[in-house]
Amino acid sequence: MDAVDEKIITELTRNARISHAELGHRVRLSRNAVRQRVERLERQGHIAGYTIVRPSGDRADGRVRAHVLVYRQDRMRGGDVLAAIRRVPEVVACDVLSGEFDLLVSLEAGSLDRIQGIWEHIAQMPGVRDTVTALTLSRVVDRPRS
The missing domain is CATH 3.30.70.920 (Lrp/AsnC effector binding domain/regulation of amino acid metabolism (RAM) domain)
Structure with a gap:
């Protein structure tokens, strides 16, 4: 994952229902580029069931x-x-x-x-x-x- 992927995950953590167009605007990519990255993050297991999955031990939510x-x-x-x-x-x-x-x-x-x-x-x-x-x-x- 690179810095753009991290930004995408951060935005999806804030609002998992954000459109690809709006997400692209926020991370400075085209809608299609964002869609491709989101699909790759899903395949890699970082996004599962529209839930952000952080690496083990990384409790971003502070729980x-x-x-x-x-x-x-x-x-x-x-x-x-x-x-x-x-x-x-x-x-x-x-x-x-x-x-x-x-x-x-x-x-x-x-x-x-x-x-x-x-x-x-x-x-x-x-x-x-x-x-x-x-x-x-x-x-x-x-x-x-x-």
């Missing part, structure tokens, strides 16, 4: 990812914990696990402070025995869902 492994007091009657976790807007996924841990809670938040606040909230929930938290440093595989 922080973390995973909380949760031990519940009672695996079979821990529905209150699940209901409380569903109400946390930063929870992007919650999986019930087999094995040592009961739940894997995946979070995305705007700051480390917010991640800590959510962790404290989960750890203090009635029915939670213990937690283990890991911050995501980088993502090496990020496949679009189909």
Whole structure:
């Protein structure tokens, strides 16, 4: 990717519905040249489903990812914990696990402070025995869902 591709991605991040003509005006290329570059960026995987995909670890949106492994007091009657976790807007996924841990809670938040606040909230929930938290440093595989 060159500087023009970066400008295109920046403009598409601001407004993914911008016309090729307007995008061309902003990056100083013809509509056809912009269309060709956008198609190439799609083929290369930088644009997927009209979502900008940055290289792993490049969190341009400033979001922080973390995973909380949760031990519940009672695996079979821990529905209150699940209901409380569903109400946390930063929870992007919650999986019930087999094995040592009961739940894997995946979070995305705007700051480390917010991640800590959510962790404290989960750890203090009635029915939670213990937690283990890991911050995501980088993502090496990020496949679009189909």
